Amino acid sequence: MTEKKIRVLVAKPGLDGHDRGAKVVARALRDAGMEVIYTGLRQTPEMIAEAALQEDVDVVGLSILSGAHMALTPRVMELLKANGQTHVRVFIGGIIPDEDLDRLKEMGVAGVFGPGASTEDIIRDVRMAAAG
Amino acid sequence: MTHSQSVLAGDRLALARLLTQVENNAPDGRIALTELFPHTGKAHLIGVTGAPGTGKSSLVNQLALHYRKTQNKRVAIIAVDPSSPFTGGAVLGDRVRMRDLAGDPAVFIRSMATRGSLGGLAQSTAAMSQVFDAAGFDLVIIETVGAGQSEVDVARLAHTTLVVEAPGLGDDIQAIKAGILEIADILVINKADRPGVENTEKALKSMLDLAHPAARVFQHHGQAMPTIAPVQDSSSAPMWIPPIQRTVATEGRGIAELAESIARHAAHLTHSGDWALRERARLEVELDALIRETLVNQFMEDISQSQYDAALEKIIQRNLSPWDAVKLLMNGRSK
Numbered sequence: 001m002t003e004k005k006i007r008v009l010v011a012k013p014g015l016d017g018h019d020r021g022a023k024v025v026a027r028a029l030r031d032a033g034m035e036v037i038y039t040g041l042r043q044t045p046e047m048i049a050e051a052a053l054q055e056d057v058d059v060v061g062l063s064i065l066s067g068a069h070m071a072l073t074p075r076v077m078e079l080l081k082a083n084g085q086t087h088v089r090v091f092i093g094g095i096i097p098d099e100d101l102d103r104l105k106e107m108g109v110a111g112v113f114g115p116g117a118s119t120e121d122i123i124r125d126v127r128m129a130a131a132g
Numbered sequence: 133m134t135h136s137q138s139v140l141a142g143d144r145l146a147l148a149r150l151l152t153q154v155e156n157n158a159p160d161g162r163i164a165l166t167e168l169f170p171h172t173g174k175a176h177l178i179g180v181t182g183a184p185g186t187g188k189s190s191l192v193n194q195l196a197l198h199y200r201k202t203q204n205k206r207v208a209i210i211a212v213d214p215s216s217p218f219t220g221g222a223v224l225g226d227r228v229r230m231r232d233l234a235g236d237p238a239v240f241i242r243s244m245a246t247r248g249s250l251g252g253l254a255q256s257t258a259a260m261s262q263v264f265d266a267a268g269f270d271l272v273i274i275e276t277v278g279a280g281q282s283e284v285d286v287a288r289l290a291h292t293t294l295v296v297e298a299p300g301l302g303d304d305i306q307a308i309k310a311g312i313l314e315i316a317d318i319l320v321i322n323k324a325d326r327p328g329v330e331n332t333e334k335a336l337k338s339m340l341d342l343a344h345p346a347a348r349v350f351q352h353h354g355q356a357m358p359t360i361a362p363v364q365d366s367s368s369a370p371m372w373i374p375p376i377q378r379t380v381a382t383e384g385r386g387i388a389e390l391a392e393s394i395a396r397h398a399a400h401l402t403h404s405g406d407w408a409l410r411e412r413a414r415l416e417v418e419l420d421a422l423i424r425e426t427l428v429n430q431f432m433e434d435i436s437q438s439q440y441d442a443a444l445e446k447i448i449q450r451n452l453s454p455w456d457a458v459k460l461l462m463n464g465r466s467k
Contacts, residue, residue, distance in 0.1 A: 030221035040228035
């Protein structure tokens with residue numbers, strides 16, 4: 001009877017109001033059989049880390065189109081770690097310049113999806129990350 | 133420290149993990165539940181149900197805020213949303229309306245998907261509410277999926293059930309149908325700033341006026357089981373008539389009055405002896421469900437897949453009725 005569902009938090013930190021992408025991803029992960037907790041716009045890193053803890057998610061997806069990813073991402077990662085959520089894998093979606101990719105990977109980001117990423121790739125990578 | 137001791141000590145990460153184990157019906161979760169069970173029975177369980185879009189999440193958000201600001205009570209919220217019947221996936225979006233509660237360590241919000249359960253709750257919602265109860269939360273607010281007419285499981289779980297309506301959703305015939313309105317301890321008309329609120333209130337009022345004050349009973353083992361104590365002294369235990377409370381959750385209007393009604397209902401349950409009877413009914417439902425689940429699991433373990441497949445094949449060929457198939461399988465159990 002034991003059934004392990006993949007739980008994913010999809011959050012939009014920062015101030016941009018473009019949540020179409022986040023909703024498309026949330027829907028795609030839902031259709032892949034995952035449980036997606038959607039928190040809505042303008043979340044602070046503190047709110048995201050707290051929600052990730054309460055919901056005991058396997059994966060956090062951050063959607064950032066404001067250019068603030070180099071400030072917001074490390075803060076979310078720090079807070080997850082401080083809460084003992086070291087097993088949570090973080091993905092980023094949005095407009096991320098190529099020159100930032102290496103530094104995001106160094107921070108421990110599990111993957112970055114820019115415009116044109118296919119939902120199949122996202123689903124596959126999230127599944128793999130959740131499997132550990 | 134064991135897992136359940138960490139939960140009792142207020143470790144939020146341990147609590148979150150345990151909720152997952154309980155939700156997944158994992159063996160570890162059952163062990164912890166057993167250890168925690170003696171610590172349960174203190175929290176006030178408040179159910180919030182109603183049609184999709186009536187503003188349940190916003191109302192829960194405001195209620196929790198009110199309890200935090202005025203009474204310093206610890207509040208847990210279980211927000212249930214539906215799973216897809218096709219993929220098993222779900223989008224759980226109730227937190228979107230509960231952002232005011234972020235950053236308060238005395239509030240814990242957990243979203244859960246129904247995972248195939250009908251009735252408005254998930255199978256493990258009751259067990260999860262017990263975990264919160266044991267962890268010392270004074271109030272556990274359980275928000276059901278957007279409910280239609282017969283998602284009434286929450287009334288068996290909660291001490292106080294709020295049914296949330298909004299103007300313009302139905303006429304007075306809807307109001308006299310059996311089902312969801314019957315389970316209300318408190319009727320809430322949310323979005324009360326909208327046109328049509330008078331008509332909604334009138335319809336609900338006439339529904340209540342038509343009702344002969346009847347004791348709340350549940351059908352149980354095929355028998356109607358009253359959950360109200362036999363009245364010894366009718367003056368000390370008056371029948372509870374569900375109040376109708378207008379709110380505008382997005383602006384926080386009517387919330388204090390609603391909280392008062394909830395407190396009055398809790399007091400009524402205690403004085404009338406109904407609290408104890410509801411506890412009894414709830415635990416009985418839980419025991420029955422567990423017995424059923426255990427027996428089914430045992431049965432399925434005892435019969436081989438090939439026996440099962442053979443029986444199913446015969447049913448499909450119309451060579452065997454499903455009733456006879458059950459008899460055959462029960463008799464042919466390997467032990």
